[in-house]
Amino acid sequence: xxxxxxxxxxxxxxxxxxxxxxxxxxxxxxxxxxxxxxxxxxxxxxxxxxxxxxxxxxxxxxxxxxxxxxxxxxxxxxxxxxxxxxxxxxxxxxxxxxxxxxxxxxxxxxxxxxxxxxxxxxxxxxxxxxxxxxxxxxxxxxxxxxxxxxxxxxxxxxxxxxxxxxxxxxxxxxxxxxxxxxxxxxxxxxxxxxxxxxxxxxxxxxxxxxxxxxxxxxxxxxxxxxxxxxxxxxxxxxxxxxxxxxxxxxxxxxxxxxxxxxxxxxxxxxxxxxxxxxxxxxxxxxxxxxxxxxxxxxxxxxxxxxxxxxxxxxxxxxxxxxxxxxxxxxxxxxxxxxxxxxxxxxxxxxxxxxxxxxxxxxxxxxxxxxxxxxxxxxxxxxxxxxxxxxxxxxxxxxxxxxxxxxxxxxxxxxxxxxxxxxxxxxxxxxxxxxxxxxxxxxxxxxxxxxx
Numbered sequence: 001x002x003x004x005x006x007x008x009x010x011x012x013x014x015x016x017x018x019x020x021x022x023x024x025x026x027x028x029x030x031x032x033x034x035x036x037x038x039x040x041x042x043x044x045x046x047x048x049x050x051x052x053x054x055x056x057x058x059x060x061x062x063x064x065x066x067x068x069x070x071x072x073x074x075x076x077x078x079x080x081x082x083x084x085x086x087x088x089x090x091x092x093x094x095x096x097x098x099x100x101x102x103x104x105x106x107x108x109x110x111x112x113x114x115x116x117x118x119x120x121x122x123x124x125x126x127x128x129x130x131x132x133x134x135x136x137x138x139x140x141x142x143x144x145x146x147x148x149x150x151x152x153x154x155x156x157x158x159x160x161x162x163x164x165x166x167x168x169x170x171x172x173x174x175x176x177x178x179x180x181x182x183x184x185x186x187x188x189x190x191x192x193x194x195x196x197x198x199x200x201x202x203x204x205x206x207x208x209x210x211x212x213x214x215x216x217x218x219x220x221x222x223x224x225x226x227x228x229x230x231x232x233x234x235x236x237x238x239x240x241x242x243x244x245x246x247x248x249x250x251x252x253x254x255x256x257x258x259x260x261x262x263x264x265x266x267x268x269x270x271x272x273x274x275x276x277x278x279x280x281x282x283x284x285x286x287x288x289x290x291x292x293x294x295x296x297x298x299x300x301x302x303x304x305x306x307x308x309x310x311x312x313x314x315x316x317x318x319x320x321x322x323x324x325x326x327x328x329x330x331x332x333x334x335x336x337x338x339x340x341x342x343x344x345x346x347x348x349x350x351x352x353x354x355x356x357x358x359x360x361x362x363x364x365x366x367x368x369x370x371x372x373x374x375x376x377x378x379x380x381x382x383x384x385x386x387x388x389x390x391x392x393x394x395x396x397x398x399x400x401x402x403x404x405x406x407x408x409x410x411x412x413x414x415x416x417x418x419x420x421x422x423x424x425x426x427x428x429x430x431x432x433x434x435x436x437x438x439x440x441x442x443x444x445x446x447x448x449x450x451x
Contacts, residue, residue, distance in 0.1 A: 002231065002272050003049040003119055005029040009039045009062070010054040010081065015104065019052065022111050027270075036060045043069070047216070047224060048076050050118050055082040055089060063096055070097040077118055081106075127193045127232055142175070142182045143326055146318035148311040152179060159306045160186035165258070167243075167303045168281045170310030176281040177241065179310055184237045189277060192236030197229045200242040208250055209266050218267025230263065230274050237277045243303065244284040244295060251296045258302045278303070320350050 006028055008019050016032045023030045031046070033039040036059050042048075051069065055062045062080065069075050077099035082089065090101045099121065100114060142153070159166055160183045168176045177196070184194045202210055209218075213228030229238060240246075246254065257263050262273045280303045289295035313320065324342065332339045342350070 002234075003028060003115060003122065004225075004270065005031065005046070005048050006050045006052065007031050007033065007039065007042060007048045008052045009033045009036070009057070009065075010052075011035065011057050012054075015054075015081075019111075022108055026115065034058075036062075036065050039065065040068075049122060050115075051076055051078045053078055053080055055080055055093070056084075063093060066093065066096050066098060077121055079114060079118075123193070123232070123234060126227055127195075142178050143322055144316060144319040145322060146316040148316050149319055152308070152310060153182075155308050156182050156186060159183065159308070161188065163277050165278045165280070165303055165305045166308055167286075167306070168279065168308050168310060169286075170281075170283060171312045172283045174283075174310045174312050176283075176310055177239070179308065180237075180239045180279045180281060183279060187237065187277070189236050193233050194237050194239070195229050195233040196239040196241060198241045200245040204247045204250075207246070208253070211250070212253070212263050212265055213268075214266035215268040218265070222267070225265075228265065230257065230276055231272065233276045234274045235276075237279060240278065240280045242282060243280040244282045244286060244289055248294070248296070251299050255296065255299045255302060258299075314354070317351065320353070321347060324350055 006023055008016055008023075008030060010016050010019075010032075011034050013034075016034070020030045020032060031042055031048070033042055036057050039051075039053075043051075053062045053066060057065075066078050066080065069078055078097070079100045079102060080090075080093045080098045081102050081104060083104040093101055099118065102110065102114070142149075144150075144152075156179065166180075166183060168179050170176050181194070184190060197207075197210060199207060209222075209226070209228065211228050211230060213226050213231060214222050216222060216225045240254075253263065257274075257276075258278060261275065262271050264271055286295050286300050286304075290297050290300055321342075328339060328341065331337075
């Protein structure tokens with residue numbers, strides 16, 4: 001995760017100027033403050049990736065300002081600086097949440113080491129937040145013992161130790177994401193982030209921001225700066241799922257990232273360099289997309305460095321029983337059940353079942369089977385019935401159709417004439433069968449009270 005903006009808080013002009021020159025030489029934006037009041041003003045109107053704070057300042061103690069920064073919902077790492085270092089002061093600052101503690105004077109090598117540590121720490125925080133929000137995990141290991149699955153394993157073992165870009169092709173649900181995860185697990189980047197992005201699940205307006213990030217105020221709703229998936233996957237692996245759904249205008253920008261390993265955030269001007277391995281998946285024929293002008297040919301050849309085709313499940317009948325046993329164990333553990341396993345009749349049914357789709361249903365346990373008994377015959381008056389005749393209710397007569405049947409069934413029926421409004425409808429003629437309206441009863445008169 002590349003650092004962008006740093007706040008330096010120190011009351012000595014020489015220290016502020018020297019740190020500003022060193023950091024600007026690393027192409028970083030630097031904001032300086034000589035007091036705690038100025039630092040609070042800068043922190044209230046802007047965000048920073050790192051704060052370098054002096055312990056002793058004219059208008060207060062730097063450790064108290066450190067505690068205020070740590071109380072923020074999202075706070076940058078804070079490095080404490082002092083010219084009178086002591087073990088007690090260092091311990092107090094580290095307990096308060098300081099990222100590091102430096103003693104003046106310091107040289108360029110110390111600053112470079114500090115910046116690398118801060119970058120690694122910032123990326124770790126962002127990646128952990130990404131996985132916590134999306135519930136990400138390592139996932140299940142790749143299963144299978146059929147010859148087709150063993151062939152895929154051999155290709156994974158060949159390409160995983162390299163940094164080659166892999167294009168994984170297969171039908172929907174054939175296990176492309178599982179193959180990509182196995183490539184990352186067996187690669188030298190196994191201890192680095194593994195970030196996924198589904199190109200088909202994001203709109204054209206959001207996918208650019210998700211991939212490359214955006215600056216504050218880049219568009220409506222961008223209230224703060226946000227890092228994209230490429231920055232989160234720095235030094236790791238990025239999976240572009242359903243790459244065929246990527247818009248054409250973003251394909252050119254992705255091609256530049258594959259060639260130059262650099263990009264700019266949406267609304268930003270700073271060029272960010274990344275070291276990312278790209279894995280892409282698709283369930284479409286990208287060559288047909290190229291012929292139709294929906295996919296760039298130069299991007300296709302950049303992605304198709306090592307093509308890997310995943311066979312569908314209907315070509316891996318030997319894996320069906322293994323998948324069923326794994327699903328049974330997983331759901332039994334999830335719901336706290338003790339299941340003995342599949343009977344021999346069930347195993348034979350699984351082996352003989354012609355899989356119509358390319359993958360088993362892994363979202364949850366299957367619903368109970370429907371009843372196979374024949375439907376009961378319709379009721380007729382001549383047929384004997386166990387219910388008494390008095391409780392029988394004859395079927396309601398069919399309602400008359402508002403329109404006569406059309407002599408030409410293939411032609412559309414004419415629309416009925418529009419009904420007149422309720423207030424203008426003519427009233428039906430009076431009928432002698434209609435009951436006359438009753439008048440309210442008259443009150444009875446009581447006799448006069450005797451004197």
